[in-house]
Amino acid sequence: MSNEWALRKFVAPEILFGEGAIDLAGQYAKNLGARRVLLVTDPGVGKAGWVFRVTESLDRVELPYVIFEAVTENPKVAEVRAGARLYDAAGCNVVIAVGGGSPMDCAKAIGIVASHGRDIEEFEGVDRVEYPIPPLICVPTTAGSSADVSQFAIIADTRRLTKMAIVSKAVVPDVALIDPQTLTTLSPFQIACTGMDALTHAIEAYVSTAHSPITDLHAMEAIRLVAANLPGAVAQPLELAFQRPMMLASLEAGLAFSNAILGAVHAMAHSLGGYLDLPHGECNAILLTGVVAFNYVSCPDRYDKIAETMGLSLQGLDADGRSRLLVKKLSELRESIGISSTVGRLGVKKSDIPRLAEFAMMDACMATNPIMMQRRDIEELYEAIL
Numbered sequence: 001m002s003n004e005w006a007l008r009k010f011v012a013p014e015i016l017f018g019e020g021a022i023d024l025a026g027q028y029a030k031n032l033g034a035r036r037v038l039l040v041t042d043p044g045v046g047k048a049g050w051v052f053r054v055t056e057s058l059d060r061v062e063l064p065y066v067i068f069e070a071v072t073e074n075p076k077v078a079e080v081r082a083g084a085r086l087y088d089a090a091g092c093n094v095v096i097a098v099g100g101g102s103p104m105d106c107a108k109a110i111g112i113v114a115s116h117g118r119d120i121e122e123f124e125g126v127d128r129v130e131y132p133i134p135p136l137i138c139v140p141t142t143a144g145s146s147a148d149v150s151q152f153a154i155i156a157d158t159r160r161l162t163k164m165a166i167v168s169k170a171v172v173p174d175v176a177l178i179d180p181q182t183l184t185t186l187s188p189f190q191i192a193c194t195g196m197d198a199l200t201h202a203i204e205a206y207v208s209t210a211h212s213p214i215t216d217l218h219a220m221e222a223i224r225l226v227a228a229n230l231p232g233a234v235a236q237p238l239e240l241a242f243q244r245p246m247m248l249a250s251l252e253a254g255l256a257f258s259n260a261i262l263g264a265v266h267a268m269a270h271s272l273g274g275y276l277d278l279p280h281g282e283c284n285a286i287l288l289t290g291v292v293a294f295n296y297v298s299c300p301d302r303y304d305k306i307a308e309t310m311g312l313s314l315q316g317l318d319a320d321g322r323s324r325l326l327v328k329k330l331s332e333l334r335e336s337i338g339i340s341s342t343v344g345r346l347g348v349k350k351s352d353i354p355r356l357a358e359f360a361m362m363d364a365c366m367a368t369n370p371i372m373m374q375r376r377d378i379e380e381l382y383e384a385i386l
């Protein structure tokens with residue numbers, strides 16, 4: 001494990017949290033000097049009415065905008081290219097993303113291409129973005145990805161059938177307008193998947209080799225909030241008493257993982273999701289328990305703290321018993337919100353595993369996993385979820 005007192009930095013955008021935050025998009029764009037805005041979103045968010053709320057706020061301050069809506073679940077290189085072309089052609093100078101991780105990551109990548117004039121593939125990895133991107137405002141509509149506060153952008157590379165992790169302070173948005181009302185139009189399955197993504201962010205950040213006392217604080221609070229509220233949020237999507245703490249959990253998890261980075265669950269989920277175009281949160285939820293069981297020995301105290309924060313009593317148990325109890329709790333949570341434990345039915349085959357492991361090993365998130373994984377370890381973890 002890392003040294004608790006190692007030199008660390010903590011980066012975060014300006015954050016507005018609460019009902020009505022979405023209506024401030026226009027004013028914030030104006031404050032950032034916008035002349036014309038590129039609004040990046042997807043058709044589902046438009047249908048739910050949240051794009052209209054943002055365009056209304058732009059109209060109120062008389063700011064012209066163009067909408068780029070062609071973003072898919074795992075945003076792809078071609079979508080980034082098309083968005084950057086529209087940004088240039090329309091003469092935009094500010095970007096607003098409205099949606100889940102997909103539109104927000106796509107907006108970040110569009111910003112990178114717009115300010116560098118080069119293909120997005122050139123920026124894969126850590127700290128490879130040279131210049132600032134255009135001012136970026138994010139309005140998240142899921143409680144999971146936390147792309148609105150993170151220094152991550154994940155883009156699917158359809159040529160290599162994997163996902164690229166772009167990690168840079170340059171893609172931390174200028175402003176996050178976080179409005180819990182936006183969660184009320186999600187389906188129970190979307191809430192389940194994105195909530196498990198938030199929980200995975202918090203757990204991986206807490207055990208990351210790059211964690212710090214500041215990220216620990218946010219990670220722990222996120223874990224507590226998800227454990228207490230995710231089942232209720234899935235059962236009652238319209239109930240703000242569950243959606244508010246879930247939105248806060250996502251924010252706290254985002255602040256933690258953006259600065260502490262992630263681990264093997266995300267490295268393996270990026271590889272899996274990029275290969276078969278699967279929902280990111282679902283991949284994480286399925287991979288989480290196997291990785292926790294594998295990682296446990298590297299930092300049992302930290303995993304025990306996670307277990308206790310989720311409400312478990314570990315008294316009288318040896319290390320093996322404590323590890324099993326945490327894994328059982330995570331499995332029960334996943335099952336209770338309707339996510340299965342395997343990916344075989346999603347089309348993953350045994351013959352896919354060597355290439356999945358190869359890409360997972362190369363993912364930027366693998367570097368901060370608390371224990372070094374060998375290729376065979378990763379293959380076995382994939383085999384266990386077939």
Ligand SMILES: [Fe+2]
Binds near residue numbers: 144266
């Ligand atoms: Fe994630």
